[in-house]
Amino acid sequence: QVQLVQSGAEVKKPGASVKVSCKASGYTFTGYYMHWVRQAPGQGLEWMGWINPNSGGTNYAQKFQGWVTMTRDTSISTAYMELSRLRSDDTAVYYCAREVVAATTRFDPWGQGTLVTVSS
Amino acid sequence: QSVLTQPPSASGTPGQRVTISCSGSSSNIGSNTVNWYQQLPGTAPKLLIYSNNQRPSGVPDRFSGSKSGTSASLAISGLQSEDEADYYCAAWDDSLNAVVFGGGTKLTVL
Numbered sequence: 001q002v003q004l005v006q007s008g009a010e011v012k013k014p015g016a017s018v019k020v021s022c023k024a025s026g027y028t029f030t031g032y033y034m035h036w037v038r039q040a041p042g043q044g045l046e047w048m049g050w051i052n053p054n055s056g057g058t059n060y061a062q063k064f065q066g067w068v069t070m071t072r073d074t075s076i077s078t079a080y081m082e083l084s085r086l087r088s089d090d091t092a093v094y095y096c097a098r099e100v101v102a103a104t105t106r107f108d109p110w111g112q113g114t115l116v117t118v119s120s
Numbered sequence: 121q122s123v124l125t126q127p128p129s130a131s132g133t134p135g136q137r138v139t140i141s142c143s144g145s146s147s148n149i150g151s152n153t154v155n156w157y158q159q160l161p162g163t164a165p166k167l168l169i170y171s172n173n174q175r176p177s178g179v180p181d182r183f184s185g186s187k188s189g190t191s192a193s194l195a196i197s198g199l200q201s202e203d204e205a206d207y208y209c210a211a212w213d214d215s216l217n218a219v220v221f222g223g224g225t226k227l228t229v230l
Contacts, residue, residue: 035219037165037219037221044122044208044221044222044223044224045157045165045208045210045221045224046221047218047219047220047221059217061218061219062216062218095164095165097165100170103152103212104152104153104155104170104171104212105152105153105155105210105211105212105219106153106155106167106170106171107155107157107165107167107210108166108167108170108176109166109167110164110165110166111164112164113164
């Protein structure tokens with residue numbers, strides 16, 4: 001079945017970087033855009049951007065430009081999201097989600113989420 | 121402040137019908153399809169409705185979606201206790217060139 005499995009929880013200090021992985025299985029990895037969405041504790045969903053696993057092309061939300069990097073390794077069907085210069089308000093659960101049809105925001109499935117805690 | 125506006129909370133008793141609204145603009149809901157996500161406590165969001173009113177396989181027909189102009193709605197009929205969750209609407213925004221979400225609606229089954 002189609003599945004996205006993310007890497008485990010991380011604890012980082014302010015100013016550090018974090019790299020979260022998202023391993024896809026059950027479908028052709030290069031055939032679907034991968035999006036990243038985060039959710040701060042008790043808050044709503046915030047879109048971060050997408051990567052086209054086929055070309056490596058990216059589109060980042062304006063808020064995250066210059067601050068987030070999305071990459072992929074097609075040989076192992078894995079997408080990555082790296083966030084730099086972490087601050088305490090970057091503490092959140094980070095999700096990857098496959099977009100079923102491009103530019104429709106139809107995300108299915110979602111990864112299980114990766115909790116990133118930023119604390120000194 | 122979210123680009124798409126949802127009521128922060130909704131409630132109903134078992135068996136009732138509840139609706140959750142999602143208001144946007146011409147650059148998002150007015151020109152693109154709307155999707156709805158259900159997030160049960162402590163879990164990842166799950167696709168509930170896509171393309172305004174389509175249900176993925178496995179989603180009960182108690183859940184339905186509609187769209188008119190720059191607004192969309194999610195309706196849940198025959199409310200059940202397991203429907204207690206957060207619900208989010210989402211759409212592409214042509215002006216922002218971005219995915220926009222509603223702020224989420226917490227549904228309580230009384």
